[in-house]
Amino acid sequence: MALRHTWAVALFGVDGVVVEIEADVRSGGLPSVQLLGLPDAALQESKNRMRSAIQNCKEEWPQSCVVLALSPAAMPKNGTSYDLALAMAVLAGAEQVPSNRLLGTVLFGELALDGRIRAVPGLLPGLIAARRAGMERAIVPVEGLAEARLVGGIEVLGASHLREVIAWAREQSDLDDEPPWQSTPETEDVPELADVLGQPEARWALEVAAAGGHHLLMVGPPGTGKTMLARRLSGLLPELGRQAALEVTAIRSLAGQLAEQAPMISSPPFVAPHHSISVSGLVGGGVGMAKPGALSSAHHGVLLLDEACEFGPKRLEALRTALEDGEVRLCRRDGTLRYPARFQLVLATNPCPCAPARDIDCQCPSQARRRYLGKLSGPLLDRVDLRVRMRPITAMSLSAGGDPESTEVVRERVARARSEAAERWAEHGWNTNAEVPGPVLRKEYALPNKATALLDRGLETGAVTARGADRCLRVAWTLSDLDGSVRPDADHVAAALEFRDRRSV
Template identity: 35%
Template structure:
């Protein structure tokens, strides 16, 4: 008695079809599972045996062999419980075989036969669609991410008995869906909350418009963190393609909320400075995305940048340059997407108050030693560097006395400009893989950020005076291109180059 069930698994960020083969034959009564299996997969034997018993199905005193193919890939996780159980029931002749054809089964079984949620449902169902599989049976708690994939029938069930009922053509109980659009996620943060800081706000708008990386330098309490946390409120909404990308990452990590379905808002990730290299980059025994990947298509904010270990800062170099990160483990190499806006904040010295010599207690040696933690290669990958100064007490109280009507621009107004600038870039790059100016590299910089003779001469003078690197030249051109787009100017002018260069020279280059 033989049966083959279609299932699936996630390997890094990629999903693949896994076939669960069940054979029941005469011989010593034994239940074996083979196919390069991790411990949690081997443990499925007892979960499946007990769940079947509680459904009134007892395993016969025969030799039961379960093979998960392809055998060269290591299978991990608990998603194979359901296909193993269905395969055994089918091999015993207790299910109609025509109903399990071209159907994918995934899910973890409890001992009482209930189905628990699993990680990676979204990419697995998407793979099933690409493979031409017509139906997927998944746990009820993963229903919203499963239904995000159009073009494949998704059947969400809460127990093994419901699976059996469905396969026999019976109507299963439809539970109430709680969708994200049934409740509003409010965001009380707004750019107008930031008092003063017009220069830093301008830099933040440029960063959001072109998806540029930004570093803010200033003493404690001037509003660096406050400003960074509000950048997502002016970013354009996720496109359908971007939403699927981000949701896939969170699905693989097991962080998609069952009441939300796919993600519609850009992520904002703010790791603590004590984070480990593995949590930051990703990996582990069962490889999963790290912080840099969780920030994909959103914002990675690192407050008190120089409090992070040097090893953490160096990990940033690859994702900032390439938009992804490779994780190599004994069982293989995994590529995770990591394209985000990098926003960092730091103090100008260990005590935080330089150049106010009335408050600053640091020696010149301490300041140099502190700033040396920020390597030149990492600094070269930051497009915008801006100083954030203390807002004057007089100015602060004037705004408060004038009331809400005199507050600065709100996020809604700024976001309209950012979206308009983004539309200009999308039109320019519509036949390429580039989305925003911040993604330009190498020849693309020369192609899309072309300068006239006068502008080239001006930029050359800046480069020579401040001894800037070739990468810094590209950063200035990209930021200048964004500033020109914000003004709806086809040409990059001297003013655009001057402002862009001002975000580099004299601040670490």
């Protein structure tokens, strides 16, 4: 009987901390199992799971006092991903398996009573934390091997049963290091922009939003294509880079939403929650350690709030901090978590409760219209770069302008504009115009007074706020990139200011 060590990972949002598990198997005392280190209820139950798993693997459970300590001891431990590490610590402490191979190895997996190793959520961020802590290798459930191989710099081995890990520790066999299937990239059907007829202003606003990463508000009667346009925004965005793809995949891994055969998410996510969603479901929350919400699920993608005025003020106002900071900070009983939430917001709403096809047919009193659109507060709208009013669909608008442009054609223009912006801001680490801080646009990349005269006039009259002026400058740079200009001129600034026209709401 001896003191032995294994390692696991505790997750706090997308961040992880390596947990050292000490197993002290004493030769004397009454048979018992003590689990120390602030385990939650699911982790407390691991004592029974690993006992049954070890016995069903034809191994002997030590008939003595077993003390298992999880360090850092003051940090809460949640979930069932510690099962495999705890079981191997007990076997090593009982000197039934040698401990030399366990040094520098982090173990993930929930144990079934017969010894099978089940998949656990959060494998990707857990492995990133283990690599950062200097761990040499990791043993993961074989179902998560394809996901685990996305993390470089650490040896990854897969196991489907506790017997396999015991044999590996005894150097009797090796574990798999290749997934049992060929990993294939995930492909999604991209909605076609040409399916949307009419709405030239809204289509142009959608292209500008895609090119610069700007937020968008569409107001109009039902049936005019607001939702159709919004759902086509993600198809105009370029594929995610390696780092962005890992961030998005890590969030989906925490939620247990990754496909086994295609774990890497390379396309910008599209999230469209129903208006009945709770604040916790939108922002994140839960008992103990808060879970990510819809805002984080849309990280590096698009968040559509269809029928935005039906969400209610509490849900809508919860967006404001995330829109500015690009992250969500959740304070709960067990600590404060930070989830990334840098997304493009698309709001779509009717102009009033009755929502007729034409404004002249509206039966709502003016007070009802103000109350309805008043749910979109001034501070929230000030953070929306582009506002567009949808046209009623008529026979004339359907036939005007010839065939509508396809997604592929518009996406090429968006890609060229994004390439120009990425090259310009590369030394600062920004990829889109929407990420550029206002002081940089006003000082290092200041436009001549002739170009900003109309914007200055808007500030003087109170038609635009200081934040709104910064956002106008960002949109002006995007319009310049789409035109192929070196820098924005007065026309670009005027067009950007027109996108913030209050009469659009």
